[in-house]
Amino acid sequence: MISVEEALARVLSYVSVLEPETKPILDSLGQVLAEDVYAQFSIPPLDNSAMDGYAVNAEDTKGASDSTPIRLRVIDEVAAGYMSKKSVTPGTAIRIMTGAPIPAGADAVVQFEHTSEASRMGYGQKARLSEVEVYRPVTPGQNIRQAGEDVRQGEMILKKGSTIRPAEIGVLASLGHSVVRVIRRPKVAILATGDELVQVGEHLPIGKIYNSNTYSVASQVLRYGAIPVILGIARDREEDLISKIRQALECDMLITTAGVSVGDYDLTKKVLATEGEINFWQVRMKPGKPLAFGRIGKLPHLGLPGNPVSSMVSFEQFGRPAILKMMGKTEFRKPEVTAVLHGGADNRDGRRCYYRAVVRKINGTWHADLTGPQGSGILTSMALANGLVIVPEDVAELKDGETVRVQMLDWTEDMENA
């Protein structure tokens, strides 16, 4: 048997970062930037007003107060997106809206609230004064956003390898980019195997079960940002399996479920060995001991066990990091928290156990309640759980009240407040 770490290292050695693609910025959310982005111009491009008010010479406002207002002649007005053709000269002012470029000759803005406009007209009403009274002095630069305050022309703005979030999309748009180069999302083919499987929505004959692994794995694939390509169910006949596997060759990875344990109906193993290079591993973990990994041509292939829980838990340990690596991400670990265990957990055969638990934060401390029976066929336990209590290989028993590490299945915004 090999350790979880060794199996993961082997899996990761088989997959590479995919090539970049050019995408509309809004479609790139969550992908990894494939090149450094430099600013081709400054933002803001010109000094502009941070307030609605009057562009003035600061010098002119010296000593202004409610009792000794300074009167200025209003010679123009300018809105955001427009340039005044006039210059502010001593004794004059230009009415200016937030975001409008500062007119020549002005070096500060007096906000409406500190002028006669506010007191006479009320906020937001249209006013065309030929004269304005200023009640507060301003200093040079006051209420002005300087050109290049956000971004200086030529500056590196976004770094290759960053994940695209809403703020990155905003920054790209502010620089006028409609598209961006990002590492493309992997296409992951998913193939269930076994004569016992029936497609959801169809009649279930006695002795058969519905194919659930395809759906749980496909949604795990989706969740981590890859594109699932569902190949359906391969029956236990060589030609069916081979034809299905060939449909996967245009994808970036093939995930099969079932067919990797010791049973002699596990045709998958035979076909995969013929079609490519395949390794069958016994991984020192529970659930999920049997695992296959190899290549079909250049296509990496991950063979997950058939038990529903084993399949999901193995995907988290091996499929998820492979997908993240292909997407250009560099952090592959699942988040873990330290928690107080409620209920006991056995570990009889020296494997690393992942026991389903409900993890909660109570008064700043994490608590993990086991979800009950831990059989690898008990898929409902995954739906109850939000974390996996880890029983290390060399620990035979965890007792109620002990401190344990828990791998978090869901690491959502709700977690910290839970």
Added chain:
Amino acid sequence: MISVEEALARVLSYVSVLEPETKPILDSLGQVLAEDVYAQFSIPPLDNSAMDGYAVNAEDTKGASDSTPIRLRVIDEVAAGYMSKKSVTPGTAIRIMTGAPIPAGADAVVQFEHTSEASRMGYGQKARLSEVEVYRPVTPGQNIRQAGEDVRQGEMILKKGSTIRPAEIGVLASLGHSVVRVIRRPKVAILATGDELVQVGEHLPIGKIYNSNTYSVASQVLRYGAIPVILGIARDREEDLISKIRQALECDMLITTAGVSVGDYDLTKKVLATEGEINFWQVRMKPGKPLAFGRIGKLPHLGLPGNPVSSMVSFEQFGRPAILKMMGKTEFRKPEVTAVLHGGADNRDGRRCYYRAVVRKINGTWHADLTGPQGSGILTSMALANGLVIVPEDVAELKDGETVRVQMLDWTEDMENA
């Protein structure tokens, strides 16, 4: 001015949980279940084998060991998905694969590893023995998965209000559901306003700026699970604004950016007051003081400030909870952590400040480094940041080394390991 909490309470009072829709299970990831799901049959439906091995009478294997093997006659073999028509009688065994239904008369399974099959044939090779030697005794029930072990017929399996995750999708599939009833995702119309705005990808005339708010807000909308409907840029002309706003009427919410401050070019305010009910609030926060909220017909309308950072920060406080409520979620708080502040933060005018910071966990303690200048036009500071340091309304200054609360902008799986 009103508090952030009061503004949020008012916003939430205007939006309701949306109606359910029926979706293919894989397309429902992240949505909220709109009804309880009950099991229409048990899983597994029949007792079945947990191992590849031999179905036997446990009684027959008493005393079996390497030196005193028990010989049984092999009368049939059965694979997963098939039923044996024979019964196990004393002295006989049926070769059985994992998942295959337990034949009549058998009450336990001896795994291959504990029989002559393993020693003679090696794992996984096709073997048709007429006789098998058993080297270990089994007890009744051993290596059998009981019918109903995962799910009992009639049981409630998934609860209304749960968020659909990969495990829920797996459970739905295992019960044969190809579709599921979930609360539908809101459609959120996004309208930028202002003559100064230029569409990304187009030439930028002097004095103009690119429209970035539409993209940052649309990606925030996407990120929290809603569907952005981009209406483009409304110019500062009444008829343009009205026609754009009417395009929003098929959506579940309208978000406008800019046009909510005191400037008299803020036509948005006038038009919105004519077309519907609109409230202009001064919210005691920074960035993001001006905020509009109301209704156009039945359509909730959120008016965000025009500054790029104000727009994003206000969206997180008000737009995100509104979307989550419409989606049927019940936890609206952003996650917060307690961190050590690096750098100082002023708060001169008694508002709640949200200062951009890089938050890291070092040796189990969170640290928050301010990203530098905190101007509300400085969008790059949002791209640098992963959290917002909160300066409470009644705190005039935070000093280097103080303990602060930080609202996390990104709460991803990388956080805990960062």
